[in-house]
Amino acid sequence: MAVALPLPLRRTFTYRLATGMPAPLAGTRVRVPFGERILTGIVLGGEPGPAPDGLREILEVLDAVPVCPPDLLATAERVAERFFAATGEILKSALPARLPSSGAASYRITEKGALGAASAEPDERPILQRLAGGESVRVVDLPGEGLPRLSAVRALEERGWIRPTSTFRPCVSRPEIAYALGALRGAERESALGRSRKGREAVAFLDSLGRAASGAEIRASTGAGAAVLRGLVAKAILRSFEQQRQADAPFSPGGQPRFEPTAAQAAAIDAITAAVRERRYFPALLEGVTGSGKTEIYLRSIRAALNAGRGAVWLVPEIALTPVFARELSRQFPEDAAVLHSALSERERAEAWDRVRAGKARAVIGPRSAAFAPVVEPGLFIVDEEHDASYKQRESPRYDAREVVALRAKQAGAALVFGSATPSMEAYHAAQVGRLAHLKLPERIAARPLPRVEIVDLRRQTARPDEKGVPLFSAPLVARLTEVFSRGEQAILLQPRRGFAPFLLCRDCGHDFRCSRCSVSRTVHDRGQRLVCHYCGERAPKPARCPECGGAVLEAIGAGTERVADRFTELFPGVSSAVLDRDTTRRRGAAAALVEGMRLGRITCLIGTQMVAKGHDFPGVTAVGVLSADTMLHFPDFRASEKTFQLLAQVAGRAGRGDAAGTVHVQTFHPQHPAIRRAAEHDVAGFAAEELEFRRVFFYPPFCELAALLVSASDRERASEAASNLARALASTSGALRISGPAPAPLERLQGRWRFQILLRASDRRSVLAALAAAVPERPPAAVQIAVDVDPQDLM
Numbered sequence: 001m002a003v004a005l006p007l008p009l010r011r012t013f014t015y016r017l018a019t020g021m022p023a024p025l026a027g028t029r030v031r032v033p034f035g036e037r038i039l040t041g042i043v044l045g046g047e048p049g050p051a052p053d054g055l056r057e058i059l060e061v062l063d064a065v066p067v068c069p070p071d072l073l074a075t076a077e078r079v080a081e082r083f084f085a086a087t088g089e090i091l092k093s094a095l096p097a098r099l100p101s102s103g104a105a106s107y108r109i110t111e112k113g114a115l116g117a118a119s120a121e122p123d124e125r126p127i128l129q130r131l132a133g134g135e136s137v138r139v140v141d142l143p144g145e146g147l148p149r150l151s152a153v154r155a156l157e158e159r160g161w162i163r164p165t166s167t168f169r170p171c172v173s174r175p176e177i178a179y180a181l182g183a184l185r186g187a188e189r190e191s192a193l194g195r196s197r198k199g200r201e202a203v204a205f206l207d208s209l210g211r212a213a214s215g216a217e218i219r220a221s222t223g224a225g226a227a228v229l230r231g232l233v234a235k236a237i238l239r240s241f242e243q244q245r246q247a248d249a250p251f252s253p254g255g256q257p258r259f260e261p262t263a264a265q266a267a268a269i270d271a272i273t274a275a276v277r278e279r280r281y282f283p284a285l286l287e288g289v290t291g292s293g294k295t296e297i298y299l300r301s302i303r304a305a306l307n308a309g310r311g312a313v314w315l316v317p318e319i320a321l322t323p324v325f326a327r328e329l330s331r332q333f334p335e336d337a338a339v340l341h342s343a344l345s346e347r348e349r350a351e352a353w354d355r356v357r358a359g360k361a362r363a364v365i366g367p368r369s370a371a372f373a374p375v376v377e378p379g380l381f382i383v384d385e386e387h388d389a390s391y392k393q394r395e396s397p398r399y400d401a402r403e404v405v406a407l408r409a410k411q412a413g414a415a416l417v418f419g420s421a422t423p424s425m426e427a428y429h430a431a432q433v434g435r436l437a438h439l440k441l442p443e444r445i446a447a448r449p450l451p452r453v454e455i456v457d458l459r460r461q462t463a464r465p466d467e468k469g470v471p472l473f474s475a476p477l478v479a480r481l482t483e484v485f486s487r488g489e490q491a492i493l494l495q496p497r498r499g500f501a502p503f504l505l506c507r508d509c510g511h512d513f514r515c516s517r518c519s520v521s522r523t524v525h526d527r528g529q530r531l532v533c534h535y536c537g538e539r540a541p542k543p544a545r546c547p548e549c550g551g552a553v554l555e556a557i558g559a560g561t562e563r564v565a566d567r568f569t570e571l572f573p574g575v576s577s578a579v580l581d582r583d584t585t586r587r588r589g590a591a592a593a594l595v596e597g598m599r600l601g602r603i604t605c606l607i608g609t610q611m612v613a614k615g616h617d618f619p620g621v622t623a624v625g626v627l628s629a630d631t632m633l634h635f636p637d638f639r640a641s642e643k644t645f646q647l648l649a650q651v652a653g654r655a656g657r658g659d660a661a662g663t664v665h666v667q668t669f670h671p672q673h674p675a676i677r678r679a680a681e682h683d684v685a686g687f688a689a690e691e692l693e694f695r696r697v698f699f700y701p702p703f704c705e706l707a708a709l710l711v712s713a714s715d716r717e718r719a720s721e722a723a724s725n726l727a728r729a730l731a732s733t734s735g736a737l738r739i740s741g742p743a744p745a746p747l748e749r750l751q752g753r754w755r756f757q758i759l760l761r762a763s764d765r766r767s768v769l770a771a772l773a774a775a776v777p778e779r780p781p782a783a784v785q786i787a788v789d790v791d792p793q794d795l796m
């Protein structure tokens with residue numbers, strides 16, 4: 001039998017069945033010997049008949065029913081092939097790590113089984129007798145043993161004579177304590193509150209929220225901990241009770257859509273739902289300006305899919321940043337929603353997977369990995385913010401979720417909706433040539449205008465003496481923010497780098513404190529107290545003197561979010577602000593708390609990296625400031641321009657989503673750059689026309705298929721030589737290829753390894769894959785690693 005193992009090897013392994021062992025179905029997990037180890041793999045299929053001698057035997061079959069449904073197994077194999085990855089690794093990313101053995105499931109007899117008992121096979125009869133009383137019994141407690149018992153159970157289940165009650169014991173997650181306002185109100189409450197600042201904040205928070213909140217939620221937003229809250233309960237200012245955790249609890253018992261769709265929304269919904277009902281493959285680009293109401297289209301399409309008896313998968317870049325989507329899905333479809341987010345425990349993930357696979361939950365929302373959600377009879381796949389780079393996995397296996405759902409949609413005859421205000425050049429081009437239907441929402445809801453964007457030329461702004469010629473807050477931005485805050489409106493500030501400053505410089509000798517293991521300078525963190533390498537995570541306290549020359553004047557150059565936040569407080573004392581970036585959102589729930597704080601108006605100004613640009617809908621935001629638009633322009637990546645355009649247009653789109661109009665200030669040293677100008681004009685078509693022309697002329701995606709090969713070793717010579725050999729091997733394959741390199745990768749050294757890059761281009765994927773198959777050795781030379789990234793989104 002062919003078995004896929006979770007190893008980075010692009011081949012399957014063949015194992016023999018022990019005598020008398022019934023052949024496990026494809027998609028079943030088995031334990032097999034591999035070298036000295038025992039691994040869990042997935043059966044792909046193969047001969048159940050006699051296997052040649054010399055093969056090793058399958059040790060154990062873990063599941064009575066396949067954990068991976070056949071359609072998904074086929075998808076995994078196709079994805080592995082298309083991304084030059086290992087099927088076993090793809091399956092490993094697709095399946096939850098701790099899926100319990102489905103042999104541990106419990107079963108109950110069905111009416112059909114009770115009626116048919118007399119005509120059952122001899123090995124089935126004892127099982128039916130044991131179940132005859134109607135109770136639910138675990139497979140291990142049923143009569144019989146091992147595999148014969150499993151195969152009898154399977155046969156009975158296939159005939160519908162017994163059915164699994166639940167693969168899991170019901171999830172009883174620990175309840176949490178929630179708080180609501182208590183009996184005390186008005187002046188009485190005022191005097192009981194006394195001087196406790198945190199207590200007052202907690203009460204104000206609950207007041208503004210208008211509902212109960214969990215202790216964790218209150219602490220995240222106000223800093224009031226359990227002791228403070230208990231004190232308030234003791235004074236009858238609050239009351240407390242136990243509630244189910246938010247993650248498990250449906251938001252409210254079922255719900256209707258929130259709005260009547262606009263005409264433009266209705267047209268898109270009609271096109272999508274017609275395909276869903278007709279079981280027709282319908283790939284579409286939903287290009288809707290920011291604030292045009294794409295979410296409502298997704299929700300209505302999901303409703304239509306469920307009504308048609310089909311399931312839906314809704315991919316979002318980062319669920320923690322858009323908790324309202326998941327909440328709305330759970331509110332509208334409390335029975336059917338499954339939220340797959342990264343904060344789930346392995347057990348919760350396995351439970352969700354099982355609910356979905358069993359057809360109990362049919363509407364799934366989640367990030368990249370949810371592309372593999374085992375939805376039964378899928379009729380709709382949505383990729384929200386389709387342009388987002390997070391859909392491509394950077395580590396092995398390097399698959400692209402967009403392609404995964406495209407394969408599944410085609411196979412299932414489903415609608416496939418790529419939604420974005422700033423489509424990727426791939427999607428835009430596909431829509432132009434008719435491979436994607438082009439659905440458009442050209443206007444914001446309620447005909448709200450798109451925000452006016454002002455480009456601020458930093459060359460004409462005077463910097464403060466400590467700013468080294470690069471002003472942080474330009475005069476026009478400060479003036480606008482002052483106005484906005486005085487009206488009680490909110491703002492978002494984007495600074496695309498985290499930490500205090502991008503690097504530290506010795507004023508005497510110019511030493512720049514590079515990481516000892518990576519070819520990048522370390523970033524200054526903790527208000528200048530620490531140096532951190534953003535690539536390998538290495539941290540060190542800031543030295544008092546330069547290690548090279550002993551110089552004492554060490555200067556933090558440039559600004560990250562931390563420094564921007566400090567300067568903000570200086571400029572706008574008393575205006576509440578918070579930082580949203582990778583550093584401030586490490587704790588589980590922290591991102592959602594910040595987003596919620598912004599939504600409720602507790603935070604007036606949100607400062608952050610690109611995380612502030614992601615799909616948020618804060619109606620109170622009327623001003624957006626981009627402190628530096630240039631960071632990404634200089635990246636050595638053919639997508640630098642596209643990514644800059646998308647980031648600017650997306651962050652601009654956060655302004656003016658409510659009743660008051662919005663403005664955007666974009667600070668840049670390159671005011672004429674097309675990416676910046678077109679973003680300021682909200683001109684997707686104009687940007688795409690120029691950008692696609694560049695891609696066509698220079699033979700880049702979407703006009704070619706690209707693969708990046710990265711050869712690395714801790715010894716530079718060794719890496720360089722292996723890279724040259726690989727390039728030669730590629731060149732000697734027969735296809736029509738364009739090979740660039742080897743050249744040192746933009747990030748030449750990472751975690752102590754030297755890296756060389758080869759770019760391989762051809763006009764079709766098949767040629768790329770054929771060349772890779774012919775040239776990339778199954779085992780690289782000693783101490784060398786070869787990483788292949790097909791259709792890379794990141795060329796560092």
Ligand code: ADP
Pocket residue numbers: 259260261262265288289290291292293294295296445617
């Ligand atoms: P997008 O994802 O296109 O940026 P959203 O889906 O966030 O836009 O919608 C923008 C705002 O308009 C949201 O506040 C949403 O609740 C509201 N909205 C969407 N559709 C309608 C509608 N048909 N009528 C009224 N308001 C709507």
Ligand code: ZN
Pocket residue numbers: 515516517518533534535536537538751
């Ligand atoms: Zn490093």
